[in-house]
Amino acid sequence: MTPISAENIVMNYGKVKALDAVSLKVEKGELFGLIGPDGAGKTSLIKILGTLLLANSGTAEIEGMDVVKQYQNIRRQIGYMPGKFSLYQDLTVEENLNFYASIFGTTLEENYDLIKDIYKQIEPFKKRRAGKLSGGMKQKLALSCALIHKPKVLFLDEPTRGVDPVSRQDLWDMLQSLKKDNITILVSTAYMEEALLCDRISLMDHGKILATNSPDGLIANFEKPLYAIRSGNSFKVIKKLKDYEHANSVYPFGDWVHYTDKRDTIDPLEIKSYLENNDTTNVEIKQIKASVEDCYMSLTSKNQNYEPA
Numbered sequence: 001m002t003p004i005s006a007e008n009i010v011m012n013y014g015k016v017k018a019l020d021a022v023s024l025k026v027e028k029g030e031l032f033g034l035i036g037p038d039g040a041g042k043t044s045l046i047k048i049l050g051t052l053l054l055a056n057s058g059t060a061e062i063e064g065m066d067v068v069k070q071y072q073n074i075r076r077q078i079g080y081m082p083g084k085f086s087l088y089q090d091l092t093v094e095e096n097l098n099f100y101a102s103i104f105g106t107t108l109e110e111n112y113d114l115i116k117d118i119y120k121q122i123e124p125f126k127k128r129r130a131g132k133l134s135g136g137m138k139q140k141l142a143l144s145c146a147l148i149h150k151p152k153v154l155f156l157d158e159p160t161r162g163v164d165p166v167s168r169q170d171l172w173d174m175l176q177s178l179k180k181d182n183i184t185i186l187v188s189t190a191y192m193e194e195a196l197l198c199d200r201i202s203l204m205d206h207g208k209i210l211a212t213n214s215p216d217g218l219i220a221n222f223e224k225p226l227y228a229i230r231s232g233n234s235f236k237v238i239k240k241l242k243d244y245e246h247a248n249s250v251y252p253f254g255d256w257v258h259y260t261d262k263r264d265t266i267d268p269l270e271i272k273s274y275l276e277n278n279d280t281t282n283v284e285i286k287q288i289k290a291s292v293e294d295c296y297m298s299l300t301s302k303n304q305n306y307e308p309a
C-alpha cells in the first residue's frame with residue numbers, strides 16, 4: 001500500500017489556482033521533499049493530504065484511506081508540523097507534550113523511544129514555557145509533539161523556514177534518523193539545497209509539479225551543457241547574453257551568471273569573444289555541473305503557461 005498518493009488534485013482560492021492537477025506518490029519510509037518558492041502550492045497540498053483542507057477536485061489517499069471519507073482514521077495515523085509554530089506558548093515543554101500525547105490516548109513514557117533523540121535535546125528545559133524557547137528549540141518541541149503518537153506518515157510544512165543554519169542541519173539529521181523507524185515523511189522547503197537531503201523530490205511552481213525524481217536523477221536529466229560566466233559587471237553580462245541569438249537560458253547565480261545555449265555543442269571561447277566584442281572585459285567562462293536550482297530554473301522557464309497568482 002502506498003503511504004501517500006494523490007491524483008489530479010485541484011485547489012482554487014477564488015481566481016487563484018493554488019494546485020493545478022497535482023499527482024504524487026510517496027513510498028514507505030521515504031524522505032520526500034516538496035521543493036518550491038513561496039506560493040508554489042506546497043502548504044495547500046500538505047493540508048489536503050493532512051485532511052485539513054478539502055480540494056476542489058481530485059483524490060488522495062493516506063495509508064490506503066481516502067482523505068475525505070476516512071479523515072478521522074487518517075488523523076490518528078499522521079503527524080503534522082505546520083509552518084507556523086502552533087503549540088501552546090503558555091504551556092511548558094512537558095505540558096505541551098503531555099497534552100498532545102493525551103489527545104491521542106498515549107503518554108510520553110509510552111513513546112519515549114521514538115522521540116528520545118529529539119526530545120533529550122530540549123528535556124533540560126522541560127519546565128520552560130514554549131513561548132520562551134529559541135527558534136531551534138521550538139522546532140524540536142513541535143517535531144516531538146508531531147511524533148508523540150507514533151505516526152506512520154509525517155507531514156512537515158517548511159520546518160526550516162527562518163531557523164538558524166545549525167538548527168536547520170539538526171532538523172535534517174533528525175528526519176534522516178526517523179527513517180530507521182520506517183516513518184514516511186513529506187517535507188516542504190523553499191531552500192533548494194535541502195533537496196539534496198531527500199530521497200526523492202518534486203519541484204513545484206505555480207501549483208504544478210514540474211518534475212519528480214531523486215536529486216541525482218534530476219541533475220542527470222539536465223538537458224544541456226551548463227556554463228558559469230562572470231566579468232566585473234554581472235548586470236552587463238546578463239544583458240549581453242540575453243541579447244545573444246544563441247542564448248537558451250541566462251540567470252544570475254551568486255557572483256556568476258549561468259548560461260545554456262540553444263545549440264547542442266558550442267565552443268565557450270566563442271561566447272567569451274562575443275562578450276568581449278560587446279564591451280565586457282575580464283570574462284571568465286567554465287563548464288559546470290548543474291545543481292537542483294539549475295534544474296528548477298530550467299523547468300520553470302518552460303512552465304510559462306500559468307495564470308499569474
Ligand SMILES: Nc1ncnc2c1ncn2[C@@H]1O[C@H](COP(=O)(O)OP(=O)(O)OP(=O)(O)O)[C@@H](O)[C@H]1O
Nearest residue numbers: 013016018036037038039040041042043044045309
Ligand atoms: N486562504 C487563501 N486564500 C486565498 N489565496 C490563498 C490562500 N491560501 C493560499 N493562497 C494562495 O494560493 C497559492 C499557493 O499558496 P500555498 O500557501 O499553498 O503555497 P506555498 O508554496 O506553501 O507558499 P508559502 O510558503 O507562501 O505558504 C498562493 O498564490 C497563495 O497566495
